[in-house]
Amino acid sequence: xxxxxxxxxxxxxxxxxxxxxxxxxxxxxxxxxxxxxxxxxxxxxxxxxxxxxxxxxxxxxxxxxxxxxxxxxxxxxxxxxxxxxxxxxxxxxxxxxxxxxxxxxxxxxxxxxxxxxxxxxxxxxxxxxxxxxxxxxxxxxxxxxxxxxxxxxxxxxxxxxxxxxxxxxxxxxxxxxxxxxxxxxxxxxxxxxxxxxxxxxxxxxxxxxxxxxxxxxxxxxxxxxxxxxxxxxxxxxxxxx
Numbered sequence: 001x002x003x004x005x006x007x008x009x010x011x012x013x014x015x016x017x018x019x020x021x022x023x024x025x026x027x028x029x030x031x032x033x034x035x036x037x038x039x040x041x042x043x044x045x046x047x048x049x050x051x052x053x054x055x056x057x058x059x060x061x062x063x064x065x066x067x068x069x070x071x072x073x074x075x076x077x078x079x080x081x082x083x084x085x086x087x088x089x090x091x092x093x094x095x096x097x098x099x100x101x102x103x104x105x106x107x108x109x110x111x112x113x114x115x116x117x118x119x120x121x122x123x124x125x126x127x128x129x130x131x132x133x134x135x136x137x138x139x140x141x142x143x144x145x146x147x148x149x150x151x152x153x154x155x156x157x158x159x160x161x162x163x164x165x166x167x168x169x170x171x172x173x174x175x176x177x178x179x180x181x182x183x184x185x186x187x188x189x190x191x192x193x194x195x196x197x198x199x200x201x202x203x204x205x206x207x208x209x210x211x212x213x214x215x216x217x218x219x220x221x222x223x224x225x226x227x228x229x230x231x232x233x234x235x236x237x238x239x240x241x
Contacts, residue, residue, distance in 0.1 A: 007238070008034045009157070012041065012062035012073035017120030017187040022072075022225055025216045033229070033238070035072075036065045043125075046095070051075045051154030052169055054095065059158035059165075068161040072228070076153035076221060078189050080137060080176060082146040093137075094152075097189075101128050101136045109139045118208065120187040134181045134192045147176045149193070155224040157232060166235065168227035172220040175202045183208025186215065 011019055014037065023035050044061045048054040052075075059073035077097030086092045093100040103126055106113060114131040116123065121130035141147065150173050157166040174193045181191030183206045190208035195218060197203070207215060216222045232238060 007032050008036060008066045008069050010036055010038050010062060010064040010066070010069060010071045012044070012058040012071055013037070014039070014041070015120075015122065015187075018074070018221070020120070021212070021216065021219070021221060024212050025222050025225060028213065028216065031229075038062055038065055046075065048075075048095075051077065051095065051152055052156065052167055053154075055154045055156040056158065056165065056167070059156045060160070064160065069159070070232075071158045071160070072155070073158070074153055074155040074221065074224065076151060078137070078193075079150050079152055079171075080141070081148040082144050083137075083140055086140065098124055098133070101133055103127055106132050106136060109136050117181060117191065118184045118187055122187075130188055131181065131191075134189055137176060137189065138178070138192060141176060147178075149174050149176045151189075151193070151220040153220040153224045155221070155228055157228045164235070166228055166231040168224045168231075170220050170224040170227065172218065172223070174207070177206060181208070182206045183210075185210065185212065 019035055019037060026033055041062050044058050046054040046057060048057055054075035055073045059071045062071050064071050077094050079091040079094055083092040084090050087100060089096055089100060106128055114129055114135060116129045117131045123129055150171050152171040155168050173196050175196055177192050177194050183191050186208040191206050193207045195203045195207065
């Protein structure tokens with residue numbers, strides 16, 4: 001049955017970039033669903049062994065802003081095949097995509113720190129920028145011809161009042177580029193990622209060089225969100241836009 005609080009989804013994140021990305025996806029489809037942040041929630045320890053487990057941990061630790069409403073959480077990361085097993089991480093960097101690069105390791109690999117290049121990027125708690133992470137991946141790959149990589153996204157929609165969980169796991173094949181990061185539209189590893197088409201050919205543009213509309217059409221997060229909303233429509237009667 002459709003209820004008013006089914007139209008308001010609380011996001012279990014303080015990442016404004018993720019909120020804007022999903023919000024644009026809804027706007028393109030003229031969806032009545034609204035996304036809100038619970039600003040009172042602090043850092044949530046991610047102790048799961050998979051992206052989906054971490055997403056569920058974050059969802060269940062975030063109270064919905066609207067009583068009886070839904071909470072949406074996601075955990076996503078980069079997987080670089082050629083670096084599998086490095087620093088004990090398999091896949092690499094996988095669940096540690098935002099935490100594998102310590103300040104000490106950054107200084108060893110890069111000999112300097114880089115400021116964030118994109119408006120929506122954030123610093124890690126240890127002071128490592130997203131741009132540091134991008135350059136760190138490029139440094140580890142060096143001239144390795146195997147540039148195969150992918151984004152993975154585990155997403156969970158949780159309703160504590162109904163004790164109901166809807167989940168999805170999506171990934172998209174990507175490539176890691178050589179050279180300098182390019183583009184300022186996005187966050188995370190977007191400046192060093194090239195999309196592959198169905199024929200396996202790499203795009204000339206990094207993900208950070210795509211428009212928001214282009215990115216939402218193919219992003220791992222957008223695909224997971226669409227799967228979540230399809231399931232929500234079946235549960236509540238809210239039509240998928």
